[in-house]
Amino acid sequence: MADAFAGVRLLGPPVTDGEYIELSEHETVHLHEYTRIYAVPGLYEHVVQERLQCRSPQVAAEGLLRAAASLGLEPESMTVLDVGSGTGLVGELVRRGGVAKVVGVDALPAAREACLRDRPGVYADYVVGDFQLGDGLREALSPYAFGGLVSAGAFGGTHATPRALVNALGVLPPGAPVAFTIHEQWMDEADPDGFGVAVERLVADGRLELLERTRFQHRVTTTGEPIFYQLLVGRTG
Ligand SMILES: C[S@@+](CC[C@H](N)C(=O)[O-])C[C@H]1O[C@@H](n2cnc3c(N)ncnc32)[C@H](O)[C@@H]1O
Incomplete structure (x- = not known):
């Protein structure tokens, strides 16, 4: 598959105002132009997983499986909600880890x-x-008895908001394992609209109990600088 993408070039500041990829001499797309990127089989995986060394799917999936184990739950009897599921990397990993059923949700029809x-x-x-x-969405998901939630790289910035996190957690029963990754910049507790404050409130209200909160390298930028995220692992209250 790598040869098929030999012409793909990574572009970043100061070349442009953000992270871009050059698909050909005629086409340059922003890294977050998912509809275009998802349209080419394997392109997202080539750029984000291979070239930019993104680890969030693995880190989130392993976090969920660890939380399930520590709560004494059998993955084989769980239905897990994957928020911002993209091309399905996270679903594949949790299924490989033994989870019986995964239901994906993504805002983009192209992801599905x-x-x-x-x-x-x-x-x-x-x-x-x-x-x-x-x-x-709640109605569309009502047939499922969710026993856990996983999400990689789908919260913060141009992606899903703290309100979306609160709503997603709201479809789970108490005691369900959850694992999600968020850019550390959006966990800054000084930002009243950020995820740091939202998570603090969820914990204070007893809607979330944190079991782990760790920093890890999510990926590198198109110019090679590391980007750090936090992994939050917990259970619903
Ligand atoms: C960086 S991709 C990650 C995809 C996948 N989780 C992975 O790790 O490979 C982020 C995904 O989140 C989706 N997304 C962003 N905002 C969303 C929202 N508010 N609700 C649902 N999905 C959203 C995007 O459409 C995109 O597919």
């Missing part, structure tokens, strides 16, 4: 299409929706 194309059979269901908007 890519996942069904590249990883058919991994998800029991894959719903297009945004937890921020409460756009009938």
Whole structure:
């Protein structure tokens, strides 16, 4: 697959105002232009996993499996919600770890299409929706008795908001293991609209108990600088 992408070049500041990838001499796309990137089979995995060494899917999936084990829960009897599931990397990893069923949610129809194309059979269901908007998502997910939540690289910045995190946790029963990754900059407790304050409030209200909070290198930028995220592992209260 790598040869198919030999012409792909990574571009970053100060070349442009953000992180871009050059697909050909005629086409340059922003790294977060997922609809375009997901349209090419294997391109997201090549750029983000291989070239930018993204570890969030593995870190989040392992976090969830660790939390389940520490709570004495059998993955084989669990249905897990994957928020911002993209092309399905996280679902594949938790299924490989023994989880019985995974249901994906992503705001982009292109993510669902890519996942069904590249990883058919991994998800029991894959719903297009945004937890921020409460756009009938709860109803679409109501047939499932979720026993856990996992999410990698889908919260913060141009992605899902703290409100989306609160809403997603709201579909779980008490005592369910959860694991998600967030850029450390969005965990800054000095930001009243950030995830740091939202997580603090969830913990103070007894809606979330934190079992682990660790810093790890999520990936490198297109110019090679490390980006650090936090892994939050816990259980719903
Ligand atoms: C960086 S990708 C990560 C995909 C996948 N979790 C992985 O690790 O490979 C982030 C994904 O989150 C999705 N996303 C962003 N905001 C969202 C929201 N509010 N609700 C649902 N999905 C969202 C994007 O469409 C995108 O597919």
